[in-house]
Amino acid sequence: MADHEESKVESMMDKITEKLHGDSSSSSSSDSDDDKKSSPSTSPLKSKVYRLFGREKPLHKVLGGGKPADVFLWRNKKISAGALGVATAIWVLFELLEYHLLTLVCHALILALAVLFLWSNASTFINKSTPHIPEVHIPKEPVLEFASALRIEINQAFAVLREIAAGKDLKMFLSVIAGLWVLSLVGSYCNFLTLFYIAFVVLHTVPVMYEKYEDQVDAFAEKAMIEIKKQYAVFDAKVLSKIPRGPLKGKKNA
Template sequence: MAGPTEEAPAAAAAVSSPKSGVSEERASPAAAARPRGFWPFGEDKSVHKALGGAADVLLWKDKKISAAVIGGATVLWVLFEVVDYHLLTLISHVLIGALAILFLWSNATVFIKKSPPDVPDVQISEDLAVNIALALRTDINRALGLFREIAMGHDLMKFLGVLVALWILSEIGSLSDFLTLTYAAVLMLHTVPILYHKYQDKVDDFAAKAHSELCKQYKVLDAKVLSKIPRAAAKDKKQN
């Protein structure tokens, strides 16, 4: 008689919480225990968490802002690439139009007896400037540290990876100009994350197989070629 009483709570737990939807299904132990060889964003990190503050825009949660970003990028690309407008000319014309409208509006309020435009006093705070500088400092130091580690000959895998990445970047740059690449990056940022979020399980499974195969091929390459290349010995750091 102990069997039915033990199975009942399990069955009740399986059908309970009907409002949880997909989020609880993904967070269930069965889903979390699935064997994965490769997780693009970490085992406990979703796409929304990986994107941070830009998640609502890139995943089209806020459709108005997402559409405005795509529309603005498209307008700029058409102006600079199709109409052959120039950046300095565009900035000058926009500032001329804005200043002329505000100046005429401010002076017209004397005759139409309405309140002048409320132009905000915008200033960059010291905290904001310091935070931006610190963020840039951290990223630049990390990049410099990576280049130094590669230049010292300590990590052959990173050396080959950076060479391939730079070569791909140079080939892409030779096929198109910077503005077109920026516009393509904006379009990809507004399409790839939401597609990955929609088909995450299939993409992760494919990435796990590809990652496993790459690891096998790298082990073969390392055993036959890379391990025979002499490398610079890593110097021990001096103890203070």
Template structure:
């Protein structure tokens, strides 16, 4: 009797364990199927329209801060921090005045800066420490990581600019080609009229003034830009019809040869 009761107890325990295992597998299958269904629903779920609107916006509809790349540089150019922007413009004005108006030379400026730094360091370490307990003069050193980062950024920017110039020179986009040629011609004329430092300083002042004025008078500026784009488009179409359409291409030459 005891053996029969023990056997029945073991069989009932085994059956209950089997039922629990099958139920757990069934639940896992249901949960996996539910998760697959949710994934499919998430995949098939349409993208909200406002996301597509963000990508389809033209540069005129975007804010000026995002057009300038955002971050601290855009804040400086748009005078979000007036003290920093004013300090940058004042520093650039002082440098331009020293080299252009006072006719100061770069080598003399570097030598005078080094004389000042060495004199301050000498007084700091020998004279002031005799009377006061001054802290040590701060050490200035360039880190290897920062130098490598700057070099990598410069390399990428130079490669990107060379790639853009190659695409423009390939003749795929006539508008970009004519715009670059006109811009280079304007820069060459401006370079013959003034020095490189004056040209750089003028560009710096324009960067600190034009984006701010455009942000304040965006509607009027967009209207003027649209008129200018329409005029340029007309001239480009006329040039293409009168000149470029008469130039024989490689395809026409190949057809004649065949």
């Protein structure tokens, strides 16, 4: 009788332990499910972050990558500062001092040839080696690559101008007209060299500042684009929609 009682107690204890194990496993599985649900890996994708001009690549890639992008983004401060200094010196020489390109080239050649000529002849009297004058030649491959890249960009520009002239995109047409008008106003106040220098300085300052304050600029640009789209919609409803475009559809159907 005692053995029967003991076996009964043992069976009850086994059932209790099994139940406890089952509850703990179910709770752990439910916890793991909750963790999976709350984990960011399985959460839906976040809304796409707005980037200026709709770019998806990093700014370094947008600028073409390689050494030019490194110069514009000041990856090497010495090279970037040197390029900006040379551009500033050229602008001061030709614009402020009113130096001419042909005069500058001739004076530089006169000075270089005179120094090398005197050095080469004086080396025999002062027992020193003659100056090493390197052979300078323009390599073929970089010139062809530059010409090919320039040809592609010019063809793309012509294709865009053709689409605009065909009247397919009114928004693009208005944007290009406004840009050309602003450029004509700037050109009336400064010559080509000054305009080129301004563009060079802008390329050396604006990209690096934008990369530093990218998030703030993109947030402000998003708000500005929303407002511009609202104003364009109003302008389109009040003005552009009332402009006749070709023959009426009713006449075509008739």
